[in-house]
Structures are given as structure tokens and as C-alpha cells.
Amino acid sequence: MFKKTAIATLLGCTLLAQIMPATAAGNRYVSYLTSWGLPDIDTLTTQLKKSDIDIFMLSFGQWDSEGNIKVSDDMLTVPEYNGYWMPQNYVGWTQLKRANPNKKIVVAFGGQTYEGIWSAISTPAQRDKVAKSLAKLLNTRFPVYQRGLKANEVLNKCLATTWDGKCDYSQYQLAGYTSIDGIDFDFEKAARLTQQENDNLVDLVKRLRALVGKEPLLSLTTYHVGADPENCENSSITESCSYIESERSAHHGEVTQLLKDSKDLFDFFNVMTYDAGKNFKYKVAMQNYANAVGDKSKILVGTTINSQWGPTGNFVESKANNMERAAWQAENGYGGFFAWTLGSSTEQTPFASQVSYLNDMVKLAKETQPVTPVNPVPPVNPVPPVEPEQPEAPLVELAVPDVSAGPRIRYVDYNKGAEVKLFVSEKTLKTASYQVRLNGGYIFSFDKGSAYYSYKSNLGGGVIQLVRGLNAKDGDIITLNVTGRPTISQKIVVKNGARYIADKAIQSVTANNGKVSVTMNAKEFNQPNRYIVYLNGKYLMESCAGKAYNSSLKKQADQVTMSRSWSVKSGDKVEVRRVSHIPGLGSSDFSTIYSHVVK
Numbered sequence: 033m034f035k036k037t038a039i040a041t042l043l044g045c046t047l048l049a050q051i052m053p054a055t056a057a058g059n060r061y062v063s064y065l066t067s068w069g070l071p072d073i074d075t076l077t078t079q080l081k082k083s084d085i086d087i088f089m090l091s092f093g094q095w096d097s098e099g100n101i102k103v104s105d106d107m108l109t110v111p112e113y114n115g116y117w118m119p120q121n122y123v124g125w126t127q128l129k130r131a132n133p134n135k136k137i138v139v140a141f142g143g144q145t146y147e148g149i150w151s152a153i154s155t156p157a158q159r160d161k162v163a164k165s166l167a168k169l170l171n172t173r174f175p176v177y178q179r180g181l182k183a184n185e186v187l188n189k190c191l192a193t194t195w196d197g198k199c200d201y202s203q204y205q206l207a208g209y210t211s212i213d214g215i216d217f218d219f220e221k222a223a224r225l226t227q228q229e230n231d232n233l234v235d236l237v238k239r240l241r242a243l244v245g246k247e248p249l250l251s252l253t254t255y256h257v258g259a260d261p262e263n264c265e266n267s268s269i270t271e272s273c274s275y276i277e278s279e280r281s282a283h284h285g286e287v288t289q290l291l292k293d294s295k296d297l298f299d300f301f302n303v304m305t306y307d308a309g310k311n312f313k314y315k316v317a318m319q320n321y322a323n324a325v326g327d328k329s330k331i332l333v334g335t336t337i338n339s340q341w342g343p344t345g346n347f348v349e350s351k352a353n354n355m356e357r358a359a360w361q362a363e364n365g366y367g368g369f370f371a372w373t374l375g376s377s378t379e380q381t382p383f384a385s386q387v388s389y390l391n392d393m394v395k396l397a398k399e400t401q402p403v404t405p406v407n408p409v410p411p412v413n414p415v416p417p418v419e420p421e422q423p424e425a426p427l428v429e430l431a432v433p434d435v436s437a438g439p440r441i442r443y444v445d446y447n448k449g450a451e452v453k454l455f456v457s458e459k460t461l462k463t464a465s466y467q468v469r470l471n472g473g474y475i476f477s478f479d480k481g482s483a484y485y486s487y488k489s490n491l492g493g494g495v496i497q498l499v500r501g502l503n504a505k506d507g508d509i510i511t512l513n514v515t516g517r518p519t520i521s522q523k524i525v526v527k528n529g530a531r532y533i534a535d536k537a538i539q540s541v542t543a544n545n546g547k548v549s550v551t552m553n554a555k556e557f558n559q560p561n562r563y564i565v566y567l568n569g570k571y572l573m574e575s576c577a578g579k580a581y582n583s584s585l586k587k588q589a590d591q592v593t594m595s596r597s598w599s600v601k602s603g604d605k606v607e608v609r610r611v612s613h614i615p616g617l618g619s620s621d622f623s624t625i626y627s628h629v630v631k
Contacts (some may be wrong), residue, residue: 034409035302059397059398059399060086060367060370061084061370062085062088062332062370063083063371063373064375065089065091065105066373066374067121067373068105068376069376072117073120073123074122075383076120077123077124077128080387081131081499083369083374083391084386085135086135087137087138087294088138089138089139090108090138090140091138091143091373092104092140092143092145092146093146094142094148094149095141095160096149096152098161099161099164100165101165101166102353106119108139108169108212109122109123110122110175114178114204115191115204116204118177122178125137126174126175126176126210127178127207128188129210129211129212130207130210137213137214138216138249138251139311140218140251141215141217142217142218142378143220143225147220147221150221152230152235154235159232159239161574163239166240167243167244169212170215170244170248171244172211174210175208176209177203177206177207177437181201181205183199183201185207186201186207187206202221203611214248214250214446215240215248216250216251217233217250217252218253219233219252220253220255224286225283227298233290233294234290234297234403237294237566249299249300251299251300251302252298253302253303254275254287254302254303254310255286255287256307256317257274258284258285258291259287259320259323260273260275262285263284264280264285266280267279270389272320273313274305274308274313275312276311276313277309277311279343280574282531286480288562291325292324292325292488293522295324299330300332301321301332302370303318303333303334305317305318305334306335307341308342309340309342318333328367331367332368333358333368334359334369334371335349335358335371336373337354337372337381337389339378340379351389352484352485354393354432355393355396355485356484357369358393358397359400359485360379362400362402362474363402363474364402366400368397371390376377385430392479396484401474427533427536429530430532430533430534435455435456436457437455438456438460438505439457439466441455441513441524443510443524445528446622447622448618448621449619449621449622450502450503450528451499451501451621452468453497453498454466454478454486454497454499455470455475455497456495456498456510457496461481462480462481465514465515465516466513466515467515469511469513470509470510471508471509476500477515480514483498485500486499487500491577492578497614501612501613504528506526506527507526508525509523509524510523510524510526511523523579532610534559534610535610535623535625536609537561537610538550538553541626541628543567543604543628544600544630548565548573548604548606549595550563550565550608551593552592552594554588554589554590554591555590557575559576560576562611562612562615563571563575563608563611563625564609564622565607566609567600567604569607572596572598573596580592583595583596602630604630607627608624608625
């Protein structure tokens with residue numbers, strides 16, 4: 033976990049005059065690259081070239097009070113030349129950078145293991161030494177060694193020859209030089225960061241900017257609750273708090289002032305929206321960071337493909353949830369995502385699979401369009417025009433559509449809320465890739481067996497249903513698209529206020545003799561529509577797609593009755609609601625379709 037808070041320490045006028053503000057970030061896709069857990073050099077270099085990540089953070093660096101720098105497993109230490117063997121953690125990133133000059137290599141300093149470095153910048157003299165060492169590192173030229181070069185690709189003289197004196201291109205030869213592109217300050221401590229520690233970091237970064245200018249990338253990585261209100265430490269407070277477990281973090285709000293003071297020093301800010309459990313409100317954390325920095329496009333959401341800490345035990349986040357974060361940040365105008373990690377894997381995931389996983393997240397984020405808020409224009413004439421009477425809308429059937437020719441979508445309106453449903457055959461789900469879009473912007477999708485940003489349920493009969501809540505307005509266009517093609521398989525023009533046959537499903541409600549019973553039309557009972565019965569506003573039982581929950585069931589030819597034993601009295605109110613999502617998931621989207629007051 034990471035936390036930060038700071039008030040900038042003022043430097044002299046000469047130093048301040050040299051500082052160039054960092055440019056606001058665009059979309060960035062970032063991953064740590066560890067020195068441990070790497071595959072063999074051929075696999076490493078091949079897979080890194082396939083990666084769609086555009087910023088790699090070498091993990092991890094440290095410094096001491098004299099400015100001496102060391103990076104884990106000597107990732108930045110130029111190795112002694114050996115034609116037969118070179119350390120993969122050095123060769124991997126240098127070959128990647130030379131082959132892909134547009135990709136960025138950043139060194140992440142700090143992290144949990146090296147938290148002692150923040151004590152090594154306690155004085156101006158120490159900060160001056162460290163800043164000069166970091167500037168020197170950014171200006172260092174690193175030799176790139178590569179096997180299998182051609183004669184015209186070898187720089188300077190041949191370094192390894194065959195027995196007869198000819199240049200041996202099967203061995204490592206000097207291919208050129210490269211350099212790193214930036215520094216990430218992984219500002220993390222087990223204890224809460226102090227005001228002085230935050231001030232010291234701001235001062236260090238100002239000194240570094242004065243030495244290197246605005247060109248190198250500088251980023252700040254901090255704990256998930258770092259920008260929360262400080263009073264979130266009190267477990268009775270939940271407003272604007274991203275972490276609301278009964279035992280709170282000691283780090284709430286520790287970097288809020290630091291973010292404000294350094295918003296023009298850093299190019300982007302990584303928020304560790306993980307290691308906080310399954311209930312963590314990452315969207316709240318991101319908004320708190322955006323409020324402090326004042327620019328969403330510089331805030332990156334954090335993800336991990338490894339086991340992470342949670343208050344009730346360690347767990348591995350689902351790919352669907354990580355994909356959702358990648359899409360959500362793009363949809364809402366944030367600056368990208370960063371991931372832990374390529375290399376080390378708690379789940380023993382092969383390196384090629386790690387690369388593929390993160391590539392899927394990048395692809396989805398790139399395909400997701402930001403939603404542009406539309407400000408309503410007030411009418412010139414405040415007197416509403418008299419609308420001619422409209423005929424009552426026809427009843428719409430909410431049944432499972434025929435998906436033999438391909439997937440089908442439906443926009444379902446509730447009195448409170450709405451959702452988009454996609455119906456697809458099991459075969460098509462496994463072999464094809466489709467996206468659902470709203471006015472051209474990504475909503476959710478499936479890709480060869482995996483569903484993203486939606487809830488999936490099996491309706492039986494070889495039909496799968498994907499659902500996502502969505503409130504659209506009249507005139508909005510929802511489309512079903514073949515992924516990667518301009519093909520539109522289906523288009524829906526939204527018109528709210530539809531009337532549904534499903535809302536006529538309830539035939540009767542009785543509540544007497546210690547039992548509440550609801551009788552429904554059998555055909556509607558078997559459709560993928562969720563009905564929940566409430567007694568005085570509290571959940572009692574429900575049905576969906578031919579199944580009843582928390583109740584007994586009696587079936588007849590054209591009707592079914594679900595019942596639950598419950599004490600009722602005169603004046604009690606029984607309500608039946610048609611509700612979004614599937615059983616087991618909470619929902620605030622519903623239409624009340626039947627009410628009964630006990631006599």
C-alpha cells in the first residue's frame with residue numbers, strides 16, 4: 033500500500049526558474065517489469081516485443097544518503113562482456129528499448145522492500161546528491177548486446193570470433209546504445225508518511241526537474257487511500273471514503289497535499305487501487321485523486337494479475353474485473369492503467385500469458401470511448417408546449433430471442449433504471465467476438481469465451497445471457513458490433529417508457545394463514561426476467577428463468593405459484609417487482625408491477 037501528503041519546500045529563485053512543468057498525460061499503459069521471475073532470454077525478448085504496454089517500470093531501485101544508486105538484481109549494471117551469455121534482466125529491457133524506441137523504460141525507486149530510501153533524503157545535502165545521481169542515471173548510455181546480428185548491424189569492432197578469426201554473429205555483439213526514459217517514485221511505507229517526508233520528496237523532485245528539464249518522465253505511485261479525506265480513518269464515516277472496512281487504514285489522506293503541490297512536477301500519478309480487498313471502492317479513490325491533482329488524464333488506475341492482500345484474506349482479482357477497470361478509466365477520461373506485474377507471478381502464470389493478459393486490457397481500453405457529458409439547454413419558452421395525446425405504446429415481449437443466426441441485444445427499461453441484455457449461443461460465445469456500443473462508445477463485450485464488463489448467466493438450452501446496467505435517453509443508439517470490424521449486426525434506437533408483457537405476469541397475491549403466495553403466468557415465469565417479492569419493503573423471495581428462490585413452488589398447466597411461510601398481519605403490504613440483473617446480485621433498478629395490502 034502507498035500513502036502521501038506534502039507541502040512543497042521552497043527552493044531558491046534560481047532553482048525555481050529552471051523548473052519546467054510536466055505536460056498533462058494522455059492515455060498510458062504501464063506495467064512493472066521485475067528482475068525476478070523472468071523466462072529464458074529468447075522467450076523474454078520475443079514476448080516483450082509482442083507487448084502492447086508502452087511504459088515499463090523496472091523494479092525496484094534504491095539509493096543511499098550519498099546518492100549511490102542500485103537497482104534490483106543489477107538490471108541497470110552493464111555486465112562484463114561474454115559472447116555466450118548475458119544476464120537476461122539487462123539484455124531484455126535494453127533490446128526492447130532499442131527495437132522499440134517509442135516505448136518508455138522507467139526505473140521504479142522505493143516500494144515496500146526499499147522504503148528506507150525516504151529516510152536518506154532528510155537533508156538538503158542528501159537530496160542534492162540523490163537528485164544529481166538520478167540525473168546522471170537518466171543521461172547514461174547503456175550498451176545493447178544482441179545475438180544473430182548481420183555484419184552491417186554490428187557497431188564498432190567484432191567482439192567474438194570463430195576459431196578461424198571470422199566474426200561470430202551467433203554470439204552477442206554490440207548492436208548500439210540506449211537509455212532510460214524516466215523515474216517513478218514508488219512512495220510507500222508501512223507507517224504513515226509524515227509531513228516532513230512529503231516535503232522532502234517535493235524538494236527532491238524539484239531539484240531533479242531543475243537538472244533534467246521537462247523531457248524525462250517522472251511519475252508518483254502511492255497508496256489507494258492516499259487522497260481520501262483524513263477522517264475516513266474513523267470507521268463510522270463512509271462519505272467519500274474508498275476503504276470502508278470496520279478496521280480502517282492508517283494512510284487515509286496522507287498524500288492529498290503532496291498531490292496538490294506536485295501536480296505540475298509529475299507527468300502522471302499511479303494509484304494503487306488494489307491490496308485493499310474485494311469491497312474497495314476504486315472509483316471513489318480515483319475521483320479523490322483527480323480532485324487533488326485537478327486533471328483526470330494524469331491519474332492511472334492500478335491493477336494486479338497476482339495475489340493481493342485483503343482484510344479477509346489474500347485473493348486473485350478476476351480478469352473480468354481487471355478488464356472492467358481498464359474500460360472504466362477510459363470511459364471516464366482518466367489517463368490509463370498500470371499493472372503489477374510482468375515477470376514475477378504468484379500464480380506461476382507463464383510470461384507469454386502475462387503479456388497476453390495485459391494486451392487484452394490495453395485493447396479494450398483503446399476501444400473504449402470517453403463519455404462526453406451533455407449539458408441540457410434550457411428552453412427559450414419556459415411554458416411547456418401542449419403535447420398531442422399519444423396512443424398507448426404496444427406491449428413488448430421479454431422472451432429469449434432466437435440466437436441461431438447470431439447474438440441479439442435488447443434494451444430493457446424499468447421504472448427505476450435500465451439494462452442492456454445480450455443473448456448468444458454457447459457456440460458463438462466460444463468462437464466469436466462482439467461488442468455492444470452506446471452512441472459508438474464501448475459498453476461491454478465477449479471474446480472467444482470470455483465476457484467483459486457484464487454479468488453472465490446460463491439460461492439453458494444452449495443460450496447464454498450477458499447483462500449490464502445502463503440508463504440511456506430517448507434517441508440514443510445501441511449497436512451490436514463484430515469486434516474489429518465496422519459491421520453492425522443489430523441497432524436499437526432507445527425509446528424509454530416501454531410497456532412489457534412481463535409486467536402482466538402476476539395473476540394473484542395472497543397472504544394469510546402464515547403464508548405469502550404469488551401466482552404467475554407460467555410462460556412469463558420461464559422467461560429470463562427476475563421477479564422479487566417484498567413484504568413491507570423487505571426481501572421475501574424471488575424467481576428468474578423458471579426457478580424460484582427462498583420459496584416452495586407449485587406448478588400447474590398454465591400457471592405457477594411460489595410461496596413462503598411468513599407471519600403477516602392486516603395492513604402489511606406485499607409488492608412484486610420486476611428487477612434487473614440475476615439472482616444473487618443486488619440491484620436498484622426495478623418496476624413495481626403488483627401491490628397487495630393484507631386485509
